[in-house]
Amino acid sequence: MDLDRQSELNALRPDLLRFARLQLRDAGAAEDAVQETLLAALTGSHRFESRSSYKTWLISILRNKIIDTIRSQSREVSASSLADDEAGDDLLDDTLFNRRGHWTDAAAPGRWADPEASFEQQQFWKVFEACLDHLPAKTARVFMMREFLGFETDEICKEAGISTSNCWVVLHRARLGLRTCLETNWFAGAGT
Amino acid sequence: MLSCQQATELMSQEQDRPLRLAERLGLRLHVLICSACSNYRRQMNVLRAACRRFGSGGTP
Numbered sequence: 001m002d003l004d005r006q007s008e009l010n011a012l013r014p015d016l017l018r019f020a021r022l023q024l025r026d027a028g029a030a031e032d033a034v035q036e037t038l039l040a041a042l043t044g045s046h047r048f049e050s051r052s053s054y055k056t057w058l059i060s061i062l063r064n065k066i067i068d069t070i071r072s073q074s075r076e077v078s079a080s081s082l083a084d085d086e087a088g089d090d091l092l093d094d095t096l097f098n099r100r101g102h103w104t105d106a107a108a109p110g111r112w113a114d115p116e117a118s119f120e121q122q123q124f125w126k127v128f129e130a131c132l133d134h135l136p137a138k139t140a141r142v143f144m145m146r147e148f149l150g151f152e153t154d155e156i157c158k159e160a161g162i163s164t165s166n167c168w169v170v171l172h173r174a175r176l177g178l179r180t181c182l183e184t185n186w187f188a189g190a191g192t
Numbered sequence: 193m194l195s196c197q198q199a200t201e202l203m204s205q206e207q208d209r210p211l212r213l214a215e216r217l218g219l220r221l222h223v224l225i226c227s228a229c230s231n232y233r234r235q236m237n238v239l240r241a242a243c244r245r246f247g248s249g250g251t252p
Contacts, residue, residue, distance in 0.1 A: 015249075019249075052250075055249045056248060056249040056250060058249065059247075059248060059249030060248070060249070063247070093197070097195075097196060097197045100195060101195025101196055101197035101198060102195060102196045102197075103196045103228045103229075108228035109228050109229070109231040109232040109235060110231060111231050111234075112231070112234070112235060112238060115238040115241070115242070119241075119242065119245060119251075120252055121252070122251075122252050125246065125251045125252070128242060128246065144247075146208070147240065147243035147244075147247060148243060148246065148247030149247070150247075153208050153209070168201075168204070168205050168208060168209075169201075171204055171205075171207075171208060172200065172201050172204035172205070175204045175207075175236060175239060176200060176204070178239060179232070179235045179236070179239055182235075182239075183235075
């Protein structure tokens with residue numbers, strides 16, 4: 001069976017656009033990346049058995065377009081704009097850790113029940129996206145370069161114009177913020 | 193002895209670089225006696241798995 005390409009593309013377009021917007025945080029650039037992906041997809045001659053395999057293929061094209069965009073906007077994530085993100089970080093630290101650097105009672109991480117089962121639920125991914133969107137913009141961008149686009153930290157530092165140790169701090173902030181958001185908005189309710 | 197805050201920094205960095213021996217030992221000791229950080233470490237792995245899945249378009 002060959003999919004009706006045009007109607008599948010129309011159905012998947014919002015997913016692609018959300019994926020690009022999350023990472024580029026720029027509606028115009030996201031739109032461009034998706035357009036280029038759709039063009040490439042329409043001229044491709046692969047055959048697909050299902051919508052999910054088609055979506056996986058489209059996302060892999062889109063990922064490359066996003067990487068191209070990021071590389072062409074060199075130094076977009078400047079050290080100074082990362083500093084803007086940091087004001088909120090101290091606030092987060094104060095809620096999570098006490099003065100001796102130990103978890104406060106309310107913030108101590110709990111056990112996440114059966115994450116694999118959560119991965120099968122569309123609602124989980126809505127929360128996941130919302131939590132990504134909730135991260136400070138530049139922090140999120142560095143995190144997604146690392147985790148979605150597979151950049152090594154060295155290359156992220158270079159693209160972002162920050163030091164390696166600063167890069168680790170930013171990634172730590174992103175992970176801390178994201179797991180806290182997921183625990184509060186998903187696992188605390190879904191678990192036990 | 194590491195604080196939880198320091199331990200979380202190392203648990204993030206172990207996703208990005210090989211930790212030095214002293215860091216590994218300090219972290220191992222800490223998570224042995226700290227269940228919150230032990231949970232946190234598992235959550236770092238869940239986060240990475242979720243990102244792999246999301247980043248490759250494998251979400252339902």
